[in-house]
Amino acid sequence: MPRKxxxxxxxxxRAQGPAPVPLAQLPPTPLVEVANRPLLDHALRWLADxxxxxxxxxxxxxxxxxxxxxxxxxxxxxPDLCWLGQxxxxxxxxxxxxxxVLHRADCLFKDDLASIVGEPPEGDLDALIVADDDGxxxxxxxxxxxxxxAEREPLVGAPSSLAVLGPDVAEALAPARANGDDGxxxxxxxHDRGGSVVVRRVGEWWSYRSSCAALLAGNxxxxxxxxxxxxxxxxxxxxxEGPVVAEAGSLLVxxxxxxxxxxxxxxxxxDSYVGSGTSIGRNAFIEGAEVEHSIIFPGAYLSHLGxxxxxxxxxxxxxxxxxxxxxxxxxxxxxxxxxxxxx
Numbered sequence: 384m385p386r387k388x389x390x391x392x393x394x395x396x397r398a399q400g401p402a403p404v405p406l407a408q409l410p411p412t413p414l415v416e417v418a419n420r421p422l423l424d425h426a427l428r429w430l431a432d433x434x435x436x437x438x439x440x441x442x443x444x445x446x447x448x449x450x451x452x453x454x455x456x457x458x459x460x461x462p463d464l465c466w467l468g469q470x471x472x473x474x475x476x477x478x479x480x481x482x483x484v485l486h487r488a489d490c491l492f493k494d495d496l497a498s499i500v501g502e503p504p505e506g507d508l509d510a511l512i513v514a515d516d517d518g519x520x521x522x523x524x525x526x527x528x529x530x531x532x533a534e535r536e537p538l539v540g541a542p543s544s545l546a547v548l549g550p551d552v553a554e555a556l557a558p559a560r561a562n563g564d565d566g567x568x569x570x571x572x573x574h575d576r577g578g579s580v581v582v583r584r585v586g587e588w589w590s591y592r593s594s595c596a597a598l599l600a601g602n603x604x605x606x607x608x609x610x611x612x613x614x615x616x617x618x619x620x621x622x623x624e625g626p627v628v629a630e631a632g633s634l635l636v637x638x639x640x641x642x643x644x645x646x647x648x649x650x651x652x653x654d655s656y657v658g659s660g661t662s663i664g665r666n667a668f669i670e671g672a673e674v675e676h677s678i679i680f681p682g683a684y685l686s687h688l689g690x691x692x693x694x695x696x697x698x699x700x701x702x703x704x705x706x707x708x709x710x711x712x713x714x715x716x717x718x719x720x721x722x723x724x725x726x
Contacts, residue, residue: 388484392442413488414453418605426488433496439465487544493587508578513545606643
């Protein structure tokens, strides 16, 4: 397996169409959090577990501070990362003629790196691209799992988020091209230059899309195989069912927590219910509320909602509460494109 990986960060603003609030207020995709950790941290952990020892981040220089801050906020520390700008010579110096794993830090995989990749490509101008089960193949692309060569079908459904590339394919990652590349264009680039392209099929994976439903699906995916850890939290008169992680400094008083669920560092929950598939962000405050299959981002405030909140995304420092002042009314403060569903 390759010992090196390149995490390629797309430039901000590449999303197709306007994203609904609160997604419009989210950071660049690698910094979007599922299970209380940025997708970048998920990618780095997955690569490290797969035996990758050297990782370079290929991104615009102005994103470095934001990425470091996001990693530090969730307690992640990666001191050995190599931060590259947009200079191709810096990438070549990092690779030193070795094959490498390409990851865009916008997806999650159930299986480990070795299980997905199998035998990596051997040639300097070869590529192995990971595709989903529905992907079709383009000219000259050999499907390792189906043992056939396609002749006319386009390559679709192939997440260029993950590939294993020979060192000479690094030229295709020049920022002028890579910010808009997909699996098909990468495969075509290799094929046109005489390299071989193979595709490995993968079934259980999730890729970020700009919708609340997709974000919730990714959160549930990330919470799978969670192992209970309550050692750093304070629990009083609280019942925990199923796998639950309560991070350092969180306080749960008179609550029912049904996992898989994660409670962020410094979060405070009182007289509340948290159901499965839920992430409560750092320093969130929840009182007298029920939340299930939802993402509550850091610093959000929920109080006495009067009904269960489910299938929802609550943005950073947002406030959702029942107002008991007279006259009685529903009072909300939301941004452009927000969706409110009452039942």
